[in-house]
Amino acid sequence: MNNNPICFFDSGIGGSTILKEVIKKLPNENYIYLSDSNNNPYGNKTKEELFKIVNNNIKTLLKYKPKLIICACNTATTTVLDDIRKKYKDITFIGTEPAIKIVHDKYKNKKTIILTTKGTAQSERLKKLFNKYKTTDCTLVEAPMLASLIETGKNPYPYLKELLKNYTKVEVVVLGCTHFPLAKKEIEKVLGKVLFIDGYSAIANKIYNSLKDNNLLSLNNVGNLHIIAPNQNIKNKIIEIIKEN
Numbered sequence: 384m385n386n387n388p389i390c391f392f393d394s395g396i397g398g399s400t401i402l403k404e405v406i407k408k409l410p411n412e413n414y415i416y417l418s419d420s421n422n423n424p425y426g427n428k429t430k431e432e433l434f435k436i437v438n439n440n441i442k443t444l445l446k447y448k449p450k451l452i453i454c455a456c457n458t459a460t461t462t463v464l465d466d467i468r469k470k471y472k473d474i475t476f477i478g479t480e481p482a483i484k485i486v487h488d489k490y491k492n493k494k495t496i497i498l499t500t501k502g503t504a505q506s507e508r509l510k511k512l513f514n515k516y517k518t519t520d521c522t523l524v525e526a527p528m529l530a531s532l533i534e535t536g537k538n539p540y541p542y543l544k545e546l547l548k549n550y551t552k553v554e555v556v557v558l559g560c561t562h563f564p565l566a567k568k569e570i571e572k573v574l575g576k577v578l579f580i581d582g583y584s585a586i587a588n589k590i591y592n593s594l595k596d597n598n599l600l601s602l603n604n605v606g607n608l609h610i611i612a613p614n615q616n617i618k619n620k621i622i623e624i625i626k627e628n
């Protein structure tokens with residue numbers, strides 16, 4: 384048993400869409416959420432810039448003696464997490480990748496788009512995943528502006544209407560950025576009813592299994608959440624996301 388926190392980070396509020404699922408599965412844990420909104424969007428940064436940014440996040444989180452660090456960001460996971468793992472060999476990291484495999488395993492015949500940031504779409508990791516699991520009618524769509532529109536509270540609909548105008552027959556949308564679940568309503572306003580895939584329950588299971596296997600689960604603890612964010616407004620948004628059904 385271990386009550387040290389599980390630490391999350393992302394380029395802002397997006398990663399709290401994962402945190403919400405993890406808290407449901409593991410309510411007794413202590414959590415730290417680092418919302419690095421000042422560096423949003425990660426998706427338009429170079430690999431070198433992102434490595435420095437993520438490295439700083441890790442340094443901040445290490446002060447809390449985490450038992451696990453969750454990279455709640457597809458962009459950081461697909462571009463720099465391997466290098467970060469090499470640098471911090473004693474820390475267990477769990478990342479987030481677009482859940483293309485779920486489409487491959489369960490929805491082979493459905494017309495699908497994988498919606499990601501520019502950084503994720505152009506990463507070697509994503510190219511490998513895409514080549515391995517792409518189905519017959521599956522397109523990778525970059526949405527370079529979407530995460531920052533969501534982060535800054537702007538309406539993403541006009542942008543999505545233009546971006547997705549050629550995909551109106553799509554049946555499945557893989558949300559390949561943790562900010563994108565926050566624009567589900569606007570995506571469906573453009574595409575009509577679709578099946579959204581985020582892969583978060585698999586991440587929650589991975590976290591549970593990792594803690595259980597290493598005897599690190601918090602059992603008789605009243606779980607709490609500490610948010611590190613540039614201002615109260617962002618903290619409030621994160622709390623709101625976690626409380627939504």
Ligand code: DGL
Pocket residue numbers: 393394397398423424425426427455456457458459500503530531559560561562
């Ligand atoms: N939420 C992040 C992701 O999953 C990053 C979005 C961004 O800052 O570009 O990719």
